[in-house]
Structures are given as C-alpha cells and as structure tokens.
Amino acid sequence: MKGIIFTEFLDIVESSFGLDVCQQMLDEALDEGTYTTVGSYDHKDLVKLIITLSKITNVPATDLQEVYGKAVFTRLLASLPIPVDNETSTFEFIRKVEEHIHIEVKKLYPDATPPRFDFISETNSVMTMDYHSARCMAHVCLGLIQGCADHFNQKIHVEMEAIQPDQSHVRFHIQLLAG
Structure with missing residues (x-):
C-alpha cells in the first residue's frame, strides 16, 4: 500500500483526535509511524493502527474507516x-x-x-x-x-x-x- 495512505491517516488522526491520541495509537500498535508518501508498506500495518485507534476511542473500526475514506478523498x-x-x-x-x-x-x-x-x-x-x-x-x-x-x-x-x-x-x- 502506498505511503500516502499512511501519512494521510496519521494526519487525520492527529487533527481529529489530537497528537496525544495519535502517539498513544502508535505506541500501543508498536509502530514507529515513520512513513513517507512514496514508500510502500504492508496494509496490515494500517489495519493494526485502525484497530488500535478503535480500542482507544471506542469508535467502531468500520466507522473509523468510513470517516477516514471520506476525509482523505x-x-x-x-x-x-x-x-x-x-x-x-x-x-x-x-x-x-x-x-x-x-x-x-x-x-x-x-x-x-x-x-x-x-x-x-x-x-x-x-x-x-x-x-x-x-x-x-x-x-x-x-x-x-x-x-x-x-x-x-x-x-x-x-x-x-x-x-x-x-x-x-x-x-x-x-x-x-x-x-
């Protein structure tokens, strides 16, 4: 999966939930969050971030995916x-x-x-x-x-x-x- 999907996801998480929640998500997912827009990454890492964010925010993962898709368009x-x-x-x-x-x-x-x-x-x-x-x-x-x-x-x-x-x-x- 192209890195732009990851960088945009992190930007949207930070702007929607704040830097502290974004960092907590990365920490709990054991993810360094070092993505570049042109890099290629395993989509499972994004899924792991979404599931972790869902646990932190108590927002269903499917809802987070829809909000992300709408925001990133x-x-x-x-x-x-x-x-x-x-x-x-x-x-x-x-x-x-x-x-x-x-x-x-x-x-x-x-x-x-x-x-x-x-x-x-x-x-x-x-x-x-x-x-x-x-x-x-x-x-x-x-x-x-x-x-x-x-x-x-x-x-x-x-x-x-x-x-x-x-x-x-x-x-x-x-x-x-x-x-």
Whole structure:
C-alpha cells in the first residue's frame, strides 16, 4: 500500500483526535509511524493502527474507516496523476478511477495493487459496482465514495453488500438523491 495512505491517516488522526491520541495509537500498535508518501508498506500495518485507534476511542473500526475514506478523498484527489474536471459527476469520477486513475497509478508505481471495480449496471441515478481488494477495506471505499459525492455536491445513498465474508468482494449500490 502506498505511503500516502499512511501519512494521510496519521494526519487525520492527529487533527481529529489530537497528537496525544495519535502517539498513544502508535505506541500501543508498536509502530514507529515513520512513513513517507512514496514508500510502500504492508496494509496490515494500517489495519493494526485502525484497530488500535478503535480500542482507544471506542469508535467502531468500520466507522473509523468510513470517516477516514471520506476525509482523505480531497487529499488524494489533489495528488492524482491526471487532472479532474470539476464538471465531473460522482458516477463519472468513480468510472474514471477504475478506467484511468488506477492504470496511471500502476504506471507510476509498478508495485501498486489498487482495488478493482467491476461495473454491474448504471442508470442516471443508480450505479451498482463490485469492489475487489485483497486488503478488505470496503469501508474505506465507502467513505471515499461519500467524499466523492460531497466533492461534486451530490447527495447519495449507498448500500454495501458483502459478497465475500472477509469483504474482499463487496457490491455497492449507489443512488443519487434529488436536491
């Protein structure tokens, strides 16, 4: 997993919970917290940090993942290797992630293994897509989808359906809401 995911996570933890909680999380997870944005790290280290933060804050790990995904969206958007048109919609952007951004990320970082999206169906107001990732971080993806909709000033309702119990394969039903 690319280091930017870790550095942004630590920044968000510090700004949301404070430096003391961030340091406590690192100490209890036995993690030095020395990540660089361009480094590559084991995703299990991030999972360990999330679980540790959950124990410290009494916030469910799935909720922390969603909040993180939502908060990190604009930060990741700014780091993209291709420009994004502000006239893009939520659905257009999600398609762009799979069809262009993940491809460009793999060109820049050959060792990167981004998740894969399979698009099942789409209308003007509903998109159904499958998320595939060995990292099983569908709740981060849910937060990213919510952050994407917020960025494009669209209201959505999202339902997650675990196809695999470990959430390595999850189906998202995304509905655009009026107004």
